[in-house]
Amino acid sequence: MKNFSTFLISFCISFSVFAQPSPIEGSWYGLLKVQGMEITVVFNITQTDDGLKATMDSPDQGAFGIPVDKISFESDRLEIAIPSGMIVYTGMLKEDIVEGTFTQGGFELPLDLSREKPEKTAVKRPQDPTEPFPYHAEDVYFRNEKADITLAGTLTLPKKQGPFPAVVMITGSGPQNRDEEILGHRPFLVIADHLTRNGIAVLRFDDRGVAESEGDFASATSWDFVTDVEAAVSFLRTRPEIDRAHIGLMGHSEGGIIAPIVASRNPDNVGFIVLLAGTGVRGDKLLLEQQRLIFEVMDMSAEEIERNRIINTRAFEMIQQIEDTEILKPALQSLLTEKIADSDIPSGLTRDMYLQQLMAQTTNPWMLTFLRLDPAPYLEKVQCPVLAVNGSNDLQVPPSNLQAIEAALNRGGNHHVTVKEFPGLNHLFQECETGAPSNYATIEQTFAPQVLEKMSSWITGITNP
Structure with a gap:
């Protein structure tokens, strides 16, 4: 099934030799500790005539050049937003370290950045075979x-x-x-x-x-x-x-x-x-059951689980009934706009950003195929x-x-x-x-x-x- 925290999309940053250098310019590295794993995150920041530009890399997941839609650096405060991944990063530059918080989909994790590549803690995987192989x-x-x-x-x-x-x-x-x-x-x-x-x-x-x-x-x-x-x-x-x-x-x-x-x-x-x-x-039936089971183990309340079930059931019914994606999208957008409460929106994202991300996740070709198959x-x-x-x-x-x-x-x-x-x-x-x-x-x-x-x-x- 789909992996959590998947980062995709490519982006090209512009650069001008005439732009004034910024103390935040360059590549900044950090380690996110997620589900017992350490995931390397890199922000590549460039000063241009039009202001700061940036991309994000997640090399452990094979994702590079993820576009940063919004970036600001004022009074040593760095703010980065990537609506396509529901990602927000905020931090303060203190000497050679940016001390901050990485937020994705409402989950907040501490993330400090430095200019040096971090060393990851080795994980134990005793079943991994090692050479020489007898075959x-x-x-x-x-x-x-x-x-x-x-x-x-x-x-x-x-x-x-x-x-x-x-x-x-x-x-x-x-x-x-x-x-x-x-x-x-x-x-x-x-x-x-x-x-x-x-x-x-x-x-x-x-x-x-x-x-x-x-x-x-x-x-x-x-x-x-x-x-x-x-x-x-x-x-x-x-x-x-x-x-x-x-x-x-x-x-x-x-x-x-x-x-x-x-x-x-x-x-x-x-x-x-x-x-x-x-x-x-069928895929839609599988996802409804999958969501219920995972929400339960996450200790989500019965009321929240039922509310999610009702919204997703209606969305999946639309997807089964409307084959034309161009007709489906506005109908689904209307449903989500009506049903998504302000309390559902992760911190750091606007309502429009969150709805845009939900639509992208639900109506991409792979997901539509999976739900209907x-x-x-x-x-x-x-x-x-x-x-x-x-x-x-x-x-x-x-x-x-x-x-x-x-x-x-x-x-x-x-x-x-x-x-x-x-x-x-x-x-x-x-x-x-x-x-x-x-x-x-x-x-x-x-x-x-x-x-x-x-x-x-x-x-x-x-x-x-």
Whole structure:
């Protein structure tokens, strides 16, 4: 699902050699401590003839050149506003340090800035594999001719000579690299290492527009990612080390939506699929349940939860009923203007800024596609073996989706289905107490060993009967 605090968009700052220098000019670095993680933030400030200009970088999230819409520096007080990200920063320059507060979406965090790059505290990730590996790994590149882009990834093989059964890994929502890296965890690296050690080849690749892969992630939808996965399958079929009869798909979260679509469209090329917290219901229904569960664990009052449910239900109904985006936008704008109370608006943002951000989040192509996409019709067309697993503490894709997935597969006549709910695991398949996303980073475990064992044994069982 969508990652929290995602920073996107590019910007070009202007510079004039005739502008008078300012004591705030230059690059300022700080560390945000969020959900147990340290996230580097950089403000790049330039003095021009037209005043101060700036951009923000979030290098840990691969985001650079984020436009700063408003910046002022008077009497040693720095103020920065980025409405597109609901971000406000205020601070006081004291010698070589800016002591301030970073606010996003109503959440305030202390953030001091300096001109030197900060050193981050090392995080413990005991499951991360280290070289040398007892298998062959190589960087690979393959074409998606439909999109006219080249995608980059890593192919791991138990040995250089096969043939081996293989898995294409499909990331969840948001811009992800080939390791599906999130909050210091690299679950796809851990999974690929385990599977390859157990005789299964694995192809994992960077999302389009991320890391080494070409393309534009910001404008892409789930349907674009479908073609990327199809290109990955086609690439594996050209490799002599791969058993073409046993190429499978393994999708996490949104990847668990994409995998059945690809399998239904390519029945002769996909031998099995593994769904890690995949969904079985339409996107709007999933998000309503996800919001309720996360709000509850955040100790939001029952009244607030119900009020949010009513507003979101009405907004999602509009999105289902009105297909033309140009007609949808003013209708949705009117609803949000009427229903959003002043108390809902995060500090540092005007009402117009907040509404603008809500509209951008709700009506972008990816979100509209996700809210309208029902995986059930595609699951009904899947005839290959399916393993669907979920954690009992998953608040983002509740385990009730397992029953919906199994029912859809059975309706289509597919009885080669294994579903399993693992107790005490969250959306990332970590052992946990509550499943709250705020705990993902503080949990040292990346991926529960019992799920790794289930996946490798199931794949081995169907590819080597």
